[in-house]
Amino acid sequence: MNAHEKSDLRAFFEPRAIAVVGSLNESGGLGYTAIRNMRRFHFAGSIYPINPSYKEALGLKAYPDVTAVEDPIDLAVVITPKQTVPGIIDQCARKGVKAAIVVSDGFAESGETGARLQRQIVEISHRTGLRIIGPNTIGTLNTDNNLVTNPYFISYDKVYKGNIAYCSQSGIVGAQGQPLKEQAYPISKMCDLGNKCDVDEVDILDYLYQDPQTGVIAMHIEDVRDGHRFINTVRRVAARKPVLLLKPGRTEHGARAVASHTGSLAGSERIYDAAFQQAGAIRLDTWRELWEIPRVFVNQPLPQGNRIAFITFTGGVGVAVVDTAEEGGLAIADFTPATIKRLSRLSPELARNPVDLGPLVAATDNPLPLLKETIAAVLNDSNVDCLTATFYASSNAETPVYMDIIDQIIKKVNKTVSIWIYGTDLAAMEELSRQVQGRGLPAYFDIELAIKALATAARYSGIKSSLAQAPCPLRQEEENDG
Amino acid sequence: MNAHEKSDLRAFFEPRAIAVVGSLNESGGLGYTAIRNMRRFHFAGSIYPINPSYKEALGLKAYPDVTAVEDPIDLAVVITPKQTVPGIIDQCARKGVKAAIVVSDGFAESGETGARLQRQIVEISHRTGLRIIGPNTIGTLNTDNNLVTNPYFISYDKVYKGNIAYCSQSGIVGAQGQPLKEQAYPISKMCDLGNKCDVDEVDILDYLYQDPQTGVIAMHIEDVRDGHRFINTVRRVAARKPVLLLKPGRTEHGARAVASHTGSLAGSERIYDAAFQQAGAIRLDTWRELWEIPRVFVNQPLPQGNRIAFITFTGGVGVAVVDTAEEGGLAIADFTPATIKRLSRLSPELARNPVDLGPLVAATDNPLPLLKETIAAVLNDSNVDCLTATFYASSNAETPVYMDIIDQIIKKVNKTVSIWIYGTDLAAMEELSRQVQGRGLPAYFDIELAIKALATAARYSGIKSSLAQAPCPLRQEEENDG
Numbered sequence: 001m002n003a004h005e006k007s008d009l010r011a012f013f014e015p016r017a018i019a020v021v022g023s024l025n026e027s028g029g030l031g032y033t034a035i036r037n038m039r040r041f042h043f044a045g046s047i048y049p050i051n052p053s054y055k056e057a058l059g060l061k062a063y064p065d066v067t068a069v070e071d072p073i074d075l076a077v078v079i080t081p082k083q084t085v086p087g088i089i090d091q092c093a094r095k096g097v098k099a100a101i102v103v104s105d106g107f108a109e110s111g112e113t114g115a116r117l118q119r120q121i122v123e124i125s126h127r128t129g130l131r132i133i134g135p136n137t138i139g140t141l142n143t144d145n146n147l148v149t150n151p152y153f154i155s156y157d158k159v160y161k162g163n164i165a166y167c168s169q170s171g172i173v174g175a176q177g178q179p180l181k182e183q184a185y186p187i188s189k190m191c192d193l194g195n196k197c198d199v200d201e202v203d204i205l206d207y208l209y210q211d212p213q214t215g216v217i218a219m220h221i222e223d224v225r226d227g228h229r230f231i232n233t234v235r236r237v238a239a240r241k242p243v244l245l246l247k248p249g250r251t252e253h254g255a256r257a258v259a260s261h262t263g264s265l266a267g268s269e270r271i272y273d274a275a276f277q278q279a280g281a282i283r284l285d286t287w288r289e290l291w292e293i294p295r296v297f298v299n300q301p302l303p304q305g306n307r308i309a310f311i312t313f314t315g316g317v318g319v320a321v322v323d324t325a326e327e328g329g330l331a332i333a334d335f336t337p338a339t340i341k342r343l344s345r346l347s348p349e350l351a352r353n354p355v356d357l358g359p360l361v362a363a364t365d366n367p368l369p370l371l372k373e374t375i376a377a378v379l380n381d382s383n384v385d386c387l388t389a390t391f392y393a394s395s396n397a398e399t400p401v402y403m404d405i406i407d408q409i410i411k412k413v414n415k416t417v418s419i420w421i422y423g424t425d426l427a428a429m430e431e432l433s434r435q436v437q438g439r440g441l442p443a444y445f446d447i448e449l450a451i452k453a454l455a456t457a458a459r460y461s462g463i464k465s466s467l468a469q470a471p472c473p474l475r476q477e478e479e480n481d482g
Numbered sequence: 483m484n485a486h487e488k489s490d491l492r493a494f495f496e497p498r499a500i501a502v503v504g505s506l507n508e509s510g511g512l513g514y515t516a517i518r519n520m521r522r523f524h525f526a527g528s529i530y531p532i533n534p535s536y537k538e539a540l541g542l543k544a545y546p547d548v549t550a551v552e553d554p555i556d557l558a559v560v561i562t563p564k565q566t567v568p569g570i571i572d573q574c575a576r577k578g579v580k581a582a583i584v585v586s587d588g589f590a591e592s593g594e595t596g597a598r599l600q601r602q603i604v605e606i607s608h609r610t611g612l613r614i615i616g617p618n619t620i621g622t623l624n625t626d627n628n629l630v631t632n633p634y635f636i637s638y639d640k641v642y643k644g645n646i647a648y649c650s651q652s653g654i655v656g657a658q659g660q661p662l663k664e665q666a667y668p669i670s671k672m673c674d675l676g677n678k679c680d681v682d683e684v685d686i687l688d689y690l691y692q693d694p695q696t697g698v699i700a701m702h703i704e705d706v707r708d709g710h711r712f713i714n715t716v717r718r719v720a721a722r723k724p725v726l727l728l729k730p731g732r733t734e735h736g737a738r739a740v741a742s743h744t745g746s747l748a749g750s751e752r753i754y755d756a757a758f759q760q761a762g763a764i765r766l767d768t769w770r771e772l773w774e775i776p777r778v779f780v781n782q783p784l785p786q787g788n789r790i791a792f793i794t795f796t797g798g799v800g801v802a803v804v805d806t807a808e809e810g811g812l813a814i815a816d817f818t819p820a821t822i823k824r825l826s827r828l829s830p831e832l833a834r835n836p837v838d839l840g841p842l843v844a845a846t847d848n849p850l851p852l853l854k855e856t857i858a859a860v861l862n863d864s865n866v867d868c869l870t871a872t873f874y875a876s877s878n879a880e881t882p883v884y885m886d887i888i889d890q891i892i893k894k895v896n897k898t899v900s901i902w903i904y905g906t907d908l909a910a911m912e913e914l915s916r917q918v919q920g921r922g923l924p925a926y927f928d929i930e931l932a933i934k935a936l937a938t939a940a941r942y943s944g945i946k947s948s949l950a951q952a953p954c955p956l957r958q959e960e961e962n963d964g
Contacts, residue, residue: 105840152844155906155907171798172798179911220802251808257800286928288930318739319740320736322733323730323731323732354739359588365509365510424638425664
């Protein structure tokens with residue numbers, strides 16, 4: 001590992017001063033919009049608009065180029081035509097800027113001219129130690145200092161602070177592409193790696209490994225450049241934090257599409273699967289899972305085993321989820337005699353897992369005390385490691401009782417829980433979901449996601465133990481490398 | 483097939499007069515709630531409350547038992563303690579009631595006492611020709627006459643009329659369990675089969691086959707009682723209408739859970755898979771798919787082949803969906819030289835499939851004309867059978883332009899289209915989705931669902947052709963049986 005690779009990525013996420021190099025046109029100029037976003041999000045540092053045609057932008061003094069700024073600059077966000085980028089990167093290096101996010105596209109992903117320009121900026125980076133994210137990226141986001149480098153219009157002004165880091169090779173994983181505020185994802189950092197001309201997935205994993213705000217890493221990658229380095233790093237990270245990966249290219253055409261998008265060799269699917277498994281990364285299947293599954297790691301203990309209980313109001317769903325559980329590596333918990341006795345007191349038919357409250361609920365106009373007692377019985381069963389409980393929403397009237405169940409029962413037992421919400425009123429379901437998640441429990445409208453979240457938590461729990469116990473030559477090697 | 487089996491199911495869906503037998507207690511009595519629901523939905527027929535303790539309910543004259551009603555009754559909805567059900571069914575038969583929905587539970591699904599009671603009502607059914615749906619069911623729904631037999635609280639008063647029939651062995655597929663109104667599913671009929679003591683999945687398929695309002699059948703079943711009859715019927719139905727099936731029991735424990743829930747043998751997974759394939763049914767994987775995939779069949783032509791085009795604003799997603807397409811049996815369309823030329827005029831980088839508009843969109847403040855021209859070029863390509871187009875919503879301002887694209891371009895080409903919606907504002911996304919679906923196109927927030935919908939449509943197109951062309955001994959046999 002050379003000096004360049006050892007330099008850390010803090011300037012990308014924790015800059016005190018940012019230069020924004022790009023169009024300052026008030027009607028949609030990308031430099032203008034980037035600064036507008038930073039200010040709407042209340043970024044805590046200084047911002048320097050850079051454009052020779054402007055003296056001022058958004059009330060800030062503008063400079064003709066970065067070298068004209070007197071104060072030190074940590075990060076430059078470059079959003080200019082591709083031909084100008086090498087010159088600007090060179091100026092940044094001369095100014096002593098530590099890091100540059102190159103938003104501009106048209107580089108290695110689009111032909112030889114772009115590839116040549118990309119090689120030029122990589123050469124500057126290697127020569128000077130200036131780190132680069134991109135090109136072809138929307139950059140970074142940090143909820144700790146309200147940093148957002150995204151130069152596209154964002155219709156909201158806030159992302160919630162939490163411990164999930166989302167990292168991607170696609171702009172879709174960004175504030176301009178997702179209702180991050182409304183979905184209330186609890187986020188620590190975000191990063192779009194773009195073309196990975198310098199900073200790559202391993203660098204980011206290294207940074208997020210050390211980042212105290214990050215507790216779980218959800219990452220979309222199209223390829224891995226250095227398999228050995230990737231496996232070593234993921235093993236080290238996964239011993240401390242879950243690493244969840246969405247990696248397209250499962251099929252032959254998918255692999256070819258990856259190669260065409262990133263200009264790199266996608267690699268064989270089986271090799272990736274083996275590498276991820278060896279590294280202790282957990283592979284996800286859909287974009288929805290990339291966003292939603294990490295919630296299970298936000299504020300909960302890891303399951304001590306893989307035995308799931310499921311409490312439902314409808315037998316048909318209880319039956320169907322057994323498949324999802326088993327496919328995810330979970331076992332259907334066998335209740336202890338004590339639990340069976342406790343549930344049988346409510347009704348003999350409840351005393352099996354999945355617990356179907358449906359018939360009892362149908363026979364009462366106040367089913368929630370029944371749900372509370374059932375959750376208490378099941379969660380306190382020593383044969384149960386994790387639970388998916390069903391919350392039903394037809395109006396906001398039920399919400400306080402559900403919150404009481406969370407506060408009085410679920411939060412008092414050290415087990416992993418996911419909540420499946422269904423009902424007849426979308427607004428009530430969404431409000432209930434917000435409140436459940438506000439209390440640190442993951443809530444899902446899709447039952448399969450609720451189960452898969454627990455399966456992922458149980459799987460990570462196993463990975464973490466085995467990485468902790470394993471004789472770890474890879475770790476030592478990695479530490480020697482560092 | 484005996485006379486009993488030949489009697490049709492119209493009384494369950496098209497009754498002129500319904501007797502509701504159950505508690506008329508105004509605070510949550512299930513008979514009372516059933517009648518309340520019928521009236522709020524504006525059911526077109528007569529309703530007779532049946533309960534010896536009441537003279538009147540909801541302004542309707544109440545009767546001590548069904549035989550006391552002078553007018554003919556087509557359908558009885560029975561929601562009374564299980565011990566009373568055989569007597570009530572017997573009264574219904576004597577009164578000449580054609581059909582009974584037995585909502586009550588505690589029958590074959592819960593032990594020997596219940597199983598004996600269930601055998602008693604089956605015996606009456608076989609002896610008298612009275613057909614029974616249930617027990618352990620929420621019954622039927624018909625948007626053509628606003629029938630809803632559901633006895634649980636429903637927080638809305640309307641389900642949209644359309645051509646999707648949803649049928650299930652679980653109450654979750656019902657108006658008390660889903661925001662049917664807000665989701666605006668275009669529905670013809672719904673049915674919860676419950677314990678299938680008499681009417682089963684094959685009877686319902688037969689009815690829906692003939693039902694002019696039904697164009698596509700989405701069915702959750704836990705088991706099939708008579709494989710031969712099922713395969714013959716599905717083959718006949720699938721030659722006319724898509725049959726989409728969600729069938730739990732994929733895993734060993736899943737199969738055991740099915741057996742425990744329905745009291746029947748679940749059967750081997752491989753046998754089911756083979757049977758579904760032979761029958762021309764298409765198997766779905768999740769509850770979300772059961773609800774959302776049928777939308778692709780609502781108001782669109784079937785694809786003439788399996789070649790998909792995809793237009794995206796973000797290359798990373800374009801790459802990732804290639805996997806989903808290929809796994810669903812779709813091929814990535816190769817554009818004709820004419821299309822490549824037309825797209826190249828916009829930008830050379832557009833001229834490949836998936837079409838990534840991202841870089842162009844980033845460089846303009848009005849990307850929608852570009853999207854319109856791209857969709858026109860791609861849809862008019864003779865190598866393209868179906869298209870997933872991306873609509874982005876950050877506010878409601880864009881909606882009219884998208885509607886213009888649908889009206890002026892998509893609706894004028896006879897190809898199958900699904901829309902993937904993403905964006906930063908949930909309310910705008912939901913409004914756009916409603917408007918897209920109001921124009922008969924399926925819209926999805928999950929890209930994988932948008933692709934899978936087209937894959938399902940293409941697969942059904944192939945099934946339909948092969949069933950139409952196949953020498954069809956099974957069909958003749960079925961007709962001889964009838």
